[in-house]
Amino acid sequence: MSTTPTEVLAFPNIKAIISDNGTAEVTVAGNSRLVPAGQTLQDLRDNALALVVAEAKTLQRPVRVRIEDPEGHGELIVHPGGNVESVSYEPRPGRRRTAAPASTPAAAAAEVTDTTPAPTPAVKPEPAQPTVERQPWPPLAAETALDVAPAAEAPQQAAAADAPVTRRSLKETSFLVSAPVLEPATQGWRGTLTRLGFRMDPSEEELSEREDIRTVSQHWPGPRTIAVVNRKGGANKTPTVVMLSAILARYSGAATVAWDNNESQGTLGWRTEKGAHDRSVLDLIDSSTELLSPSTNAAEIAKFVHHQTADKFDVLRSDENEEGDHEVTAEEVDIAHQVLTRYYRLVIMDSGNTARAANWRRMIDHTNQLVVPVTAIEDRAEAARLTLQTLESRGGHDAELARNAVVIVSESTDAKRSMTGDALKRARAEAQRIADGFEPFVRAVVRIPYDPALVNGPIRYEALQPATQRAWLAAAAAVAKGF
Template sequence: MIVASTVKLNAKVTLVDRTGTRVPAGSLEQAVAMIAGWAHQSTPVLGLARQHETDPSFVPGRWALAEGQLGPAPGTDVPDYLLEYTEWHLDDQAGYLYPVTPTSLDTIGQAVATRAGHEITITSDLPGVRTHRYAPATDTTADSDVAAVLAHDAATVVPSWVPQLDQYVLGTMVSDRPVSTAQAFATRTQTRRQALGPARTGWRGALNNAVGLSIAPGSGEQHTRHLHATIQKGLAGHRSAVVVNIKGGASKTTATYLLGATLGRVRGGMVLAWDNNENSGNLADRALPAAHSHTALDLLERIADFTTPKHADRLAGYVRPQGDNKFHVLASQNEAGNTEVIDAEAFRTMHAALRQFYGLALVDTGNASTAPTWQAAIDVADVLVVAIANKEDAARRAFTTIDALRNQGYGDKLDNAVALITQPRTASPQRLKDITDTLEGLVRAIAVIPFDRALDDGGQIIWESLSNSTRQAYLQATAHVIEGM
């Protein structure tokens, strides 16, 4: 019998600063990365949101953020940020997620312990969240209680284990029905421990490397590994993400390049970043140069050569390899003007050919939602990425873009979209809150990218010059994109 003795309680994290501005951060690790990327005169102190401090499920406290790690802080310190938790879910040992509510947690924990026949511990890495332990009860009515609670609390997202607790306990088989020997071997506890492996980063990784220890990774490194695993998921065939905002200077090109670099470094395989500006784009200006100056226009003239993979070796004469970033750039035509050089039909022809060579394509778009080549790119998109700079004009145009997409019948693609909000040097927290609040319900996921001086001059993007918080933010953003594919 395979049983689960410990499960993790997790939640979506929102930061609330001293002005009351709420900034969605997603995970605790993302919240820590965001705070670390902001300027502070002293060590930032975090506390619980007021509604949590009075809840018996929490232990009030103060936590200081130093060198990317949270540690205890004097209880008298006034927090710089409050942690607000929503969208609770349980993570089991097999990696499954189950939406819960705090009010149903005790019922669920007790029922699971009773069904498993041993103690169940529900723990969390979130600061201030109590550990819950449940011993088996003799009252077997707990099974029906938990099914009723979940049917009410998770009516819109029903986990696969409801109400079949007799077959699964948090995604782990506990029945006496035989399982195959191959399944038993593949899912054994030893394999899961090996999947975590010793820490490779931070002070834990330094000790492991210096002394030969095997200290387990901390929550931050575990989250990073989870994002890597998400980005590395297998996809059934070619997938395309299209980056949009009809405002120039909204960080579309930067987002396209860094999503490509993250995919190349983490996922590998054939990844293409394609500048599909209807006139002349600048993706090539941000990329590493090539031994040629060919653009999409040159490729279009010879696209008949690439209707089959037969001439794959010749493709190197039209795209630009990006070194250790391990992806390719296809530059836009370098002819500026008001006349489209590559139209919708040409785009579709090129896309049909290139998808034979690349498993993933990231398409950078121009600034005209009425341009046929812009609409052709939207048509092939599996995921839309709405690029938004935290500036008044860029934000307004981003929502104009969203309206245009919905009016053109792309509402279903917007529902699966990812919004990337890039912070400028002097960012307005209130406008960031306004942007994220307005985006709620319009897109599937939101990622906030911190300001990075290495990207500020508009020149060539050098991965090694980026801050750790920028890389982590793009790791989260890329995982959001893959999740939509």
């Protein structure tokens, strides 16, 4: 069944580029993968599509891919099953489309000379390497196919029918069971019956939780940087940084650091566990040459970060010198980011309230996934909207981050303990109204219930109520899907 472009998510950002020199690459969320060489331009197209199909299979859904080759550029929708739909294709001026190979369904579009059609090439068995069905890039529409006599199809079809039957390669099969075995239920009454000896399948809720855990447990090639932003103070930025760091570190086991990228003095250090030293990001920057040296041991980074013993991530604090007036520059953000991405796979950045600050803007340049927290209060929601609008107006990378952002709406903490009955219902309704307002403009919106453990003092994952833990797991999974 065909899929319209609006129904296919725009993330991750996938590009397939074939150069004039006969090389090709596929980039997925900024990570480049070389395409196996081919003898023809069509071979390179098929090999590139095979990599995109593998990505679609991993995500278990269709993906969008921007394509560019010596003959033109456009956009495709690639399905996990290998079929490809053309969204657009614009040939380069003066260049003609390469005809489809004779072994493809579009063989009728063979290229024509000024006199007679080219001889029908011999049918060759499909190579085993590309897992995608060989087909033109993009599939030729009937109205754009080259002028060829319909009779040209007959010899090719006859040749295909007369081709000898060949045995399959042993490489194409396996006796191993590839489908994972569904583990029995562990939660609720189903889990109780399982423990009593009656094997029960998990509920939809438990399956959903397992999928979120699987998502946040992944490892990605290369480091990933998350920026948590909102121009308004009190929007829950620091608790969001702590919770995302705790969940991603706990489940993935990846080295994770939470970095307070405030212009001067931030609050991340106040809400997390302090180590046996007072060092901050400025000390790390001063020691960057040593830390980036190939001879430096990986454990040396512990001199500058504060380890969270329960939640298994590290914190890089902002400068807390009350007499200091140093503001972090864009160049210093580059240095600190280079150091941290050498020692950590995940970098989660807290931020200040000034989108015009040099360190704020440079943080965005390094960001792979944007997270916008907001409490269910009008001015916080409006500040979040303006933050996204600012990034969108800048275009390019900033605008793409805004479109693929994850908005996390936390129920208001104002006088929450005294709320009962209608007042509590109104607070929850306001949170839902704000969440619904962001829904059409970003990739995902997640709601977080009120939890007193997030209001004051150091934040610990285990101190949260089960419903809050589950909500934050869903939020972390939504963020991880953007990697």
